[in-house]
Amino acid sequence: xxxxxxxxxxxxxxxxxxxxxxxxxxxxxxxxxxxxxxxxxxxxxxxxxxxxxxxxxxxxxxxxxxxxxxxxxxxxxxxxxxxxxxxxxxxxxxxxxxxxxxxxxxxxxxxxxxxxxxxxxxxxxxxxxxxxxxxxxxxxxxxxxxxxxxxxxxxxxxxxxxxxxxxxxxxxxxxxxxxxxxxxxxxxxxxxxxxxxxxxxxxxxxxxxxxxxxxxxxxxxxxxxxxxxxxxxxxxxxxxxxxxxxxxxxxxxxxxxxxxxxxxxxxxxxxxxxxxxxxxxxxxxxxxxxxxxxxxxxxxxxxxxxxxxxxxxxxxxxxxxxxxxxxxxxxxxxxxxxxxxxxxxxxxxxxxxxxxxxxxxxxxxxxxxxxxxxxxxxxxxx
Amino acid sequence: xxxxxxxxxxxxxxxxxxxxxxxxxxxxxxxxxxxxxxxxxxxxxxxxxxxxxxxxxxxxxxxxxxxxxxxxxxxxxxxxxxxxxxxxxxxxxxxxxxxxxxxxxxxxxxxxxxxxxxxxxxxxxxxxxxxxxxxxxxxxxxxxxxxxxxxxxxxxxxxxxxxxxxxxxxxxxxxxxxxxxxxxxxxxxxxxxxxxxxxxxxxxxxxxxxxxxxxxxxxxxxxxxxxxxxxxxxxxxxxxxxxxxxxxxxxxxxxxxxxxxxxxxxxxxxxxxxxxxxxxxxxxxxxxxxxxxxxxxxxxxxxxxxxxxxxxxxxxxxxxxxxxxxxxxxxxxxxxxxxxxxxxxxxxxxxxxxxxxxxxxxxxxxxxxxxxxxxxxxxxxx
Numbered sequence: 001x002x003x004x005x006x007x008x009x010x011x012x013x014x015x016x017x018x019x020x021x022x023x024x025x026x027x028x029x030x031x032x033x034x035x036x037x038x039x040x041x042x043x044x045x046x047x048x049x050x051x052x053x054x055x056x057x058x059x060x061x062x063x064x065x066x067x068x069x070x071x072x073x074x075x076x077x078x079x080x081x082x083x084x085x086x087x088x089x090x091x092x093x094x095x096x097x098x099x100x101x102x103x104x105x106x107x108x109x110x111x112x113x114x115x116x117x118x119x120x121x122x123x124x125x126x127x128x129x130x131x132x133x134x135x136x137x138x139x140x141x142x143x144x145x146x147x148x149x150x151x152x153x154x155x156x157x158x159x160x161x162x163x164x165x166x167x168x169x170x171x172x173x174x175x176x177x178x179x180x181x182x183x184x185x186x187x188x189x190x191x192x193x194x195x196x197x198x199x200x201x202x203x204x205x206x207x208x209x210x211x212x213x214x215x216x217x218x219x220x221x222x223x224x225x226x227x228x229x230x231x232x233x234x235x236x237x238x239x240x241x242x243x244x245x246x247x248x249x250x251x252x253x254x255x256x257x258x259x260x261x262x263x264x265x266x267x268x269x270x271x272x273x274x275x276x277x278x279x280x281x282x283x284x285x286x287x288x289x290x291x292x293x294x295x296x297x298x299x300x301x302x303x304x305x306x307x308x309x310x311x312x313x314x315x316x317x318x319x320x321x322x323x324x325x326x327x328x329x330x331x332x333x334x335x336x337x338x339x340x341x342x343x344x345x346x347x348x349x350x351x352x353x354x355x356x357x358x359x360x361x362x363x364x365x366x367x368x369x370x371x372x373x374x375x376x377x378x379x380x381x382x
Numbered sequence: 383x384x385x386x387x388x389x390x391x392x393x394x395x396x397x398x399x400x401x402x403x404x405x406x407x408x409x410x411x412x413x414x415x416x417x418x419x420x421x422x423x424x425x426x427x428x429x430x431x432x433x434x435x436x437x438x439x440x441x442x443x444x445x446x447x448x449x450x451x452x453x454x455x456x457x458x459x460x461x462x463x464x465x466x467x468x469x470x471x472x473x474x475x476x477x478x479x480x481x482x483x484x485x486x487x488x489x490x491x492x493x494x495x496x497x498x499x500x501x502x503x504x505x506x507x508x509x510x511x512x513x514x515x516x517x518x519x520x521x522x523x524x525x526x527x528x529x530x531x532x533x534x535x536x537x538x539x540x541x542x543x544x545x546x547x548x549x550x551x552x553x554x555x556x557x558x559x560x561x562x563x564x565x566x567x568x569x570x571x572x573x574x575x576x577x578x579x580x581x582x583x584x585x586x587x588x589x590x591x592x593x594x595x596x597x598x599x600x601x602x603x604x605x606x607x608x609x610x611x612x613x614x615x616x617x618x619x620x621x622x623x624x625x626x627x628x629x630x631x632x633x634x635x636x637x638x639x640x641x642x643x644x645x646x647x648x649x650x651x652x653x654x655x656x657x658x659x660x661x662x663x664x665x666x667x668x669x670x671x672x673x674x675x676x677x678x679x680x681x682x683x684x685x686x687x688x689x690x691x692x693x694x695x696x697x698x699x700x701x702x703x704x705x706x707x708x709x710x711x712x713x714x715x716x717x718x719x720x721x722x723x724x725x726x727x728x729x730x731x732x733x734x735x736x737x738x739x740x741x742x743x744x745x746x747x748x749x750x751x752x753x754x755x756x757x758x759x760x761x762x763x764x
Contacts, residue, residue, distance in 0.1 A: 298733070322761035329733025335750060344758035347732045351680070351711025355734040368717060376726035376758050379704035 006290040006378060008032050009321070011044040011282055013273075013308035014052045015328050016297040018362035021045035021052050022059065027363045028293055028326065031370025036378055042285040046294070046308035049196035049254075049272020050139025051102070054084050054094035057135075060280035063087030071121040074099035074114035074142045081122055090133040091126040095119050095255055096140035101217065103142060111218045112171040112227075115145040116258055120153025124185065133192040136262060137272055138255035139199075142217055144210055145169055146203065146231045147261020151238065154265075155183035170227055173234045179241035193267035196275045198306040201253035203246075203260040204232045209253035217256065231257060238264065273311040282315055291377055292316040292323040293370065299338060299345070300331035313341045324377075326369055328358055346373060388672040388760060390414050391703070393426040393664055395655075395690035396434045397710050398679040400744035403427035403434050404441065409745045410675055410708065413752025418760055424667040428676070428690035431578035431636075431654020432521025433484070436466050436476035439517075442662035445469030453503040456481040456496035456524045463504055472515040473508040477501050477637055478522035483599065485524060493600045494553040494609075497527040498640055502535025506567065515574040518644060519654055520637035521581075524599055526592055527551055528585065528613045529643020533620065536647075537565035552609055555616045561623035575649035578657045580688040583635035585628075585642040586614045591635035599638065613639060620646065655693040664697055673759055674698040674705040675752065681720060681727070682713035695723045706759075708751055710740055728755060 010028045014021045022045045029041045044060075047053035058064045064087055068080040084092035096102075098118045119136075126134055143149070148158060148168035157180040158166045158173065166172040201207050210219060210228040219227060235247040244264050246252055251269040252260035263269065277283070286292060294312035296303065304310050309325055316323040325342040338345050348365040349358055358365070392410045396403045404427045411423045429438035440446045446469055450462040466474035478484070480500045501518075508516055525531070530540060530550035539562040540548050540555065548554040583589050592601060592610040601609060617629040626646050628634055633651040634642035645651065659665070668674060676694035678685065686692050691707055698705035707724040720727050730740055730747040740747070 322758075324758055327733075332732055332746075332750070335732070339753070339757075342757075343761040344754040346728075346754055346758075349731045349734060350714055350717070350729045351709075352731060352737040352740045353734055358734045364714075368714070371721070372726040372728055373758060375721075375724075376704075376706055376728075376755060377761075379725040379759075 005038045005040050006036060007040045007042065007288060008374070009042045009044060009285045009289045009292040009316070011046050011292060011294050011312045012326070013046045013048060013296040015362050016051070018297070018359040021047055021056055023363065024295070024366060027366035028370040031367040032374045034367070035371045035374035042289065044280045044282050044285050046273060046312065047137070047276050048139060048198035048306065048308045049137040050198065051094070051096040051100070053137035053139070053196060053272060053276065054082060054092055054097065056276050057086070057092050057279055058084045060276070061086045069122050069125045071098060071125070072118040073103050074116070074118065075109045076117070079118070081118070083122060083126060085131070089131065090135060091131040092135050092137070093119070093122055093126070094137040095258060096137070098122060099141050099143045101140050101142045111142070111144050111214070113169050114143045115149030115167070115169045116143050116147055117149035117153045117168065119258065120150040123150070124153065127185070127187050127191060132190060135194040135196055135275065136267070138195055138197040138258055139272065141255035141258065143258070144214055144217055144219060144227065144256035145173070146234050146257030148173055148234060150258060150261050154185045154188065156181050156238065156241070157183060170230060173230050176234055176237060179237045181238070181241040188265055193262055193265060194275070195251060195254065195259055195262050195267045195269045196272035197251045197254040197259060197269065198272050199254045200250040200306065202248050203235055203252040203257050204228050207253070209257045212253065213256065235260065271306045271311065273306060273308040276308070277311055277315060282312065286316050286319045286321050289321045292321050293326055293373070294323060295326040297328045298331070299325060299327040299329070299334065301334040301337060303334070304337055304341060310341060324373060326366070326373065328362065387420045387422055388418060389422045389424065389670060390756070391424045391426060391667045391671045391674040391698070393428050393674060393676050393694045394708070395428045395430060395678040397744050398433070400679070400741040403429055403438060405745065406677070406748060409748035410752040413749040414756045416749070417753045417756035424671065426662045426664050426667050428655060428694065429519070429658045430521060430580035430688065430690045431519040432580065433476070433478040433482070435519035435521070435578060435654060435658065436464060436474055436479065438658050439468070439474050439661055440466045442658070443468045451504050451507045453480060453507070454500040455485055456498070456500065457491045458499070461500070463500070465504060465508060467513070471513065472517060473513040474517050474519070475501070475504055475508070476519040477640060478519070480504060481523050481525045483522050483524045493524070493526050493596070495551050496525045497531030497549070497551045498525050498529055499531035499535045499550065501640065502532040505532070506535065509567070509569050509573060514572060517576040517578055517657065518649070520577055520579040520640055521654065523637035523640065525640070526596055526599055526601060526609065526638035527555070528616050528639030530555055530616060532640060532643050536567045536570065538563050538620065538623070539565060552612060555612050558616055558619060561619045563623040570647055575644055575647060576657070577633060577636065577641055577644050577649045577651050578654035579633045579636040579641060579651065580654050581636045582632040582688065584630045585617055585634040585639050586610050589635070591639045594635065595638065617642065653688045653693065655688060655690040658690070659693055659697060664694065668698050668701045668703050671703045674703050675708055675755070676705060677708040679710045680713070681707060681709040681711070681716065683716040683719060685716070686719055686723060692723060706755060708748070708755065710744065
């Protein structure tokens with residue numbers, strides 16, 4: 001028989017295009033509590049380094065603060081970007097808030113003209129502020145500059161064959177001849193940098209940033225190869241100048257190569273979802289729980305890489321807690337693989353529905369589906 | 383803890399436009415058994431008097447036979463219609479197989495020219511064959527003749543003011559002046575007729591056959607009132623001639639008024655789904671079961687009237703068996719009402735999908751959803 005007050009952990013990522021993780025979590029919690037008014041719901045909104053990571057970490061960290069920093073977006077337009085400081089002083093940056101794919105200005109520009117100087121400027125502001133540990137959520141970027149903009153902002157100079165400065169954009173790097181790292185901000189040596197990411201791709205090649213993520217940022221299929229070669233050339237020059245290698249590291253291809261530039265600066269790679277889970281107390285929430293619900297906007301084969309639902313599933317099962325997946329959509333071809341990791345995979349629509357309907361009704365449908373799942377999970381057993 | 387071999391009853395109606403009830407039941411059973419290879423699945427395909435009722439009753443009745451009878455469709459075109467004889471001799475007729483809404487010939491004709499003579503001819507054939515009990519599944523008809531065609535075929539004469547015979551169609555009945563029932567087949571007095579239906583509407587009025595079901599048979603909105611008055615006039619004449627009343631009886635409005643004509647002939651009204659459940663041994667299957675799954679193509683407020691899933695739910699709950707609903711689509715406005723009757727309501731699509739996709743993938747999606755539901759229902763509980 002079920003206990004009188006089952007403990008249900010709700011730990012979903014954002015439902016992209018409709019609900020941030022805390023709102024999605026709330027909607028599911030409502031459905032659970034409608035079905036089981038005496039349940040104890042432990043809400044642990046998730047993120048994977050991309051959009052929502054900053055909010056998730058701030059929400060999970062008592063004593064944290066949030067402020068806006070003046071910087072620029074991917075096109076160079078001035079913006080105010082939010083950054084966080086946790087109670088222990090660690091800075092938190094979410095690059096989706098600076099050079100994000102959903103930024104309107106970026107959307108109308110050419111990816112070859114976008115760069116990550118704005119991210120470098122934010123890091124500098126945090127270091128100016130005395131910050132000696134910074135966690136950077138990579139994901140949801142609109143850039144593909146190999147992190148050249150970040151490095152330029154931190155003192156690295158990119159020069160053409162005539163010794164003239166080139167812009168740290170994919171376009172500018174096309175004429176790159178040499179790299180001068182002598183002006184690199186010396187304070188970086190005493191700053192602990194952590195990358196939070198959900199991709200482990202290398203910088204270039206078949207599985208590289210341009211081949212895998214370029215198209216969704218507007219790189220034309222015909223341009224993938226040339227742009228990949230530009231990044232390869234750029235990487236060899238900047239690695240030589242800094243006396244370090246990072247292009248083939250895990251996650252070097254994250255955020256259009258920001259993962260590469262940050263690892264060149266000594267950043268440690270971490271799974272974004274694991275980092276969020278470590279900080280939001282997911283393990284403690286799962287201890288003694290009867291059930292966990294995780295989910296995201298769309299689940300597919302990628303879900304089983306470093307995405308939040310698979311991290312939640314692994315930690316839940318390690319504690320003997322059954323875990324269900326509730327996502328906006330589930331890719332049928334990935335279902336057999338997903339089925340091996342979740343104790344039941346469920347989707348949002350209550351019948352035939354368009355994507356627009358699904359996005360518009362996500363809040364109600366999450367509530368309804370969570371209600372049905374909870375009824376089924378805890379209905380009397382003979 | 384769950385028993386080692388849970389007993390799962392699968393009792394779904396057809397998924398209209400995609401799967402007949404036995405095929406839908408099979409697909410769900412496959413999903414249940416993939417999740418729980420040692421489960422004992424008790425399959426009880428359902429029907430509600432409409433399409434699939436004949437198959438459901440024959441499948442549930444050992445020693446039953448099926449044969450084809452020469453008759454005519456709603457437009458008068460010659461057809462062969464299947465009829466059943468159960469082991470005890472009772473005849474089974476499914477009018478959807480004779481004057482069905484999905485009949486192509488009916489689809490291209492005008493509802494004012496269609497009638498139910500074909501149903502009368504089938505009843506006569508069964509009576510000729512010695513049949514003294516006949517169950518008639520009403521549902522899915524394309525006609526709206528008040529059952530005049532049936533009565534005409536069994537000997538009732540419909541006459542205009544000059545004493546000329548009028549056709550037993552909505553159009554012909556427009557000039558009806560008198561009814562001569564003296565030629566009614568006398569053998570009907572010793573035949574026990576049972577209507578199986580899922581609607582309890584009266585013949586005419588706001589909740590009558592024409593107002594509620596006319597439009598889906600092609601009655602123009604502007605014609606509803608005139609046609610309803612024609613049926614009212616027809617009913618008063620034929621009731622007077624037979625010395626009986628039936629127009630306001632429960633189910634008189636079933637199948638465009640066939641329910642009226644049959645009740646005039648003494649037929650007893652029964653819920654189609656209850657009749658099917660009585661015959662297919664649903665109660666015995668539910669005894670000792672751990673869980674039941676029911677469903678249909680689309681669930682809405684009508685589901686809670688006399689539709690198969692609500693009959694299954696009532697009988698399951700009476701035995702303490704939790705019952706889940708798995709339908710192609712669930713009307714969100716009816717969900718609060720449905721939630722009171724089912725221990726979890728689930729729909730087919732694994733994400734945004736068109737109706738065509740949903741129909742085309744029903745078999746696989748039923749299997750996948752049943753798998754997920756079974757995982758959730760029987761996953762380990764702390």
